[in-house]
Amino acid sequence: MAHVLVLNAGSSSLKFGLFVKGDEPQALATGLVDRIGGAAQLSLRNAAGERMLDLDLPPDQARDHHGALHAALAEIEARFPDAQVVAVGHRIVHGGRDFADPVELTLDVIAQLQALVPFAPLHQPHNLAGVQAAMAEFPHARQVACFDTAFHRSHPFVNDTFALPRAYYDKGVRRYGFHGLSYDYISGALRQMAPTLHAGRVVVAHLGNGASMCGMLAGRSLASTMGFSALDGLPMGTRSGQLDPGVLLYLLEQEGMDAPEISDLLYKRSGLLGLSGLSHDMRTLEASDDPHARQAIDYFTFRIRRELGGLAAALDGLDAVVFTGGIGENSARIRHAVCAGMGWIGIEIDEDANAQNATVISSDLSRVRVLVLATNEELVIARAAGNLAG
Ligand code: ADP
Numbered sequence: 001m002a003h004v005l006v007l008n009a010g011s012s013s014l015k016f017g018l019f020v021k022g023d024e025p026q027a028l029a030t031g032l033v034d035r036i037g038g039a040a041q042l043s044l045r046n047a048a049g050e051r052m053l054d055l056d057l058p059p060d061q062a063r064d065h066h067g068a069l070h071a072a073l074a075e076i077e078a079r080f081p082d083a084q085v086v087a088v089g090h091r092i093v094h095g096g097r098d099f100a101d102p103v104e105l106t107l108d109v110i111a112q113l114q115a116l117v118p119f120a121p122l123h124q125p126h127n128l129a130g131v132q133a134a135m136a137e138f139p140h141a142r143q144v145a146c147f148d149t150a151f152h153r154s155h156p157f158v159n160d161t162f163a164l165p166r167a168y169y170d171k172g173v174r175r176y177g178f179h180g181l182s183y184d185y186i187s188g189a190l191r192q193m194a195p196t197l198h199a200g201r202v203v204v205a206h207l208g209n210g211a212s213m214c215g216m217l218a219g220r221s222l223a224s225t226m227g228f229s230a231l232d233g234l235p236m237g238t239r240s241g242q243l244d245p246g247v248l249l250y251l252l253e254q255e256g257m258d259a260p261e262i263s264d265l266l267y268k269r270s271g272l273l274g275l276s277g278l279s280h281d282m283r284t285l286e287a288s289d290d291p292h293a294r295q296a297i298d299y300f301t302f303r304i305r306r307e308l309g310g311l312a313a314a315l316d317g318l319d320a321v322v323f324t325g326g327i328g329e330n331s332a333r334i335r336h337a338v339c340a341g342m343g344w345i346g347i348e349i350d351e352d353a354n355a356q357n358a359t360v361i362s363s364d365l366s367r368v369r370v371l372v373l374a375t376n377e378e379l380v381i382a383r384a385a386g387n388l389a390g
Helices: 065-079 107-114 124-137 166-171 180-193 245-253 259-268 271-276 282-287 291-314 325-330 332-339 351-355 377-389
Strands: 002-009 014-020 026-034 041-046 051-056 084-092 142-147 201-207 211-217 220-224 320-324 369-372
Touching (some): 014 377, 051 065, 065 124, 084 124, 142 377, 180 201, 180 220, 180 320, 180 377, 201 325, 245 259, 271 282, 271 291, 332 369
Parallel strands (some): 002 084
Antiparallel strands (some): 002 014, 041 051, 201 211, 211 220
């Protein structure tokens, strides 16, 4: 039986999954190596999503992505000794202007992706390190890239550009948008379960540690809250979200910060963590009675509501809202705070359905359907890698 391995290498984590190849790939196991470079831990879940393993990695495996991948593969091989990996699908953050579809990772393609490192310096190198490691481990498997930017390549010019001199647009300074694999999954799920809504005007809120929203027309991305980098738009666990560029000038000129310090501030010390001074994690903030935790949650939901209005305007109206991601799928409180008082735009929530994390949480009277759908980026990658493997 042929199998597909999925790798999603982040800056300090590695998500992975083993799938049976087929028209609709079946997950045999999914896993995560967390805190690479520190006290790394490996966890594994079975096909039913139940935990099979939690393991502290020894220092030689915890040190870097190569070690983490070896540890992950050793577990997979021990549990699925007969797996025949014919394709490895990789999540690649940046596909630049040119990559709108999954593509086989030839040496030429890898060189093109390497050239995009300056556009995503914190993520692209890790993604490509995962590719190198997988090529060494599975020299006979097809290596396939799936891009977080690809779903947004359908943006019209007004949503692709900044109002800078043209030369910057030509150099690639554009609004790429991210979380594309998640939006791709949600678009496909909606097409299956509610084709009429899929054909209409939909705002998807992907709310996890990273958070963004996407306005879709007939299942394709028209606008996204993330732009040139994964910093823009909504506040996130540790990222600032939208910022007046004048703040950057102030930090440079008045506070004397250099680029690495600003990068550290905006990517790792801002967002929910920065505002609350407590945690990046929504569960911790929801459980806290600290007023700063409350303000961080209020800022988060305020920005989501603002973007919802903006995206609805970009779409010329609204037929459905979909919540997804760890917060979107699980936090009734956040969904309530986003949707409360939105009758003017046609949103009426059924509070019982919302409290139960039901699939449909809008009331029968609501003109706009509000849904909660679990995203599955790994499945999107497994499908694409399996298809390209033939
Ligand atoms: P990532 O972007 O790393 O994939 P996730 O999509 O897993 O992140 O989302 C993680 C976020 O989801 C965390 O802030 C976590 O607290 C939040 N979350 C998970 N479950 C709940 C819950 N039951 N209530 C509120 N927030 C939750």
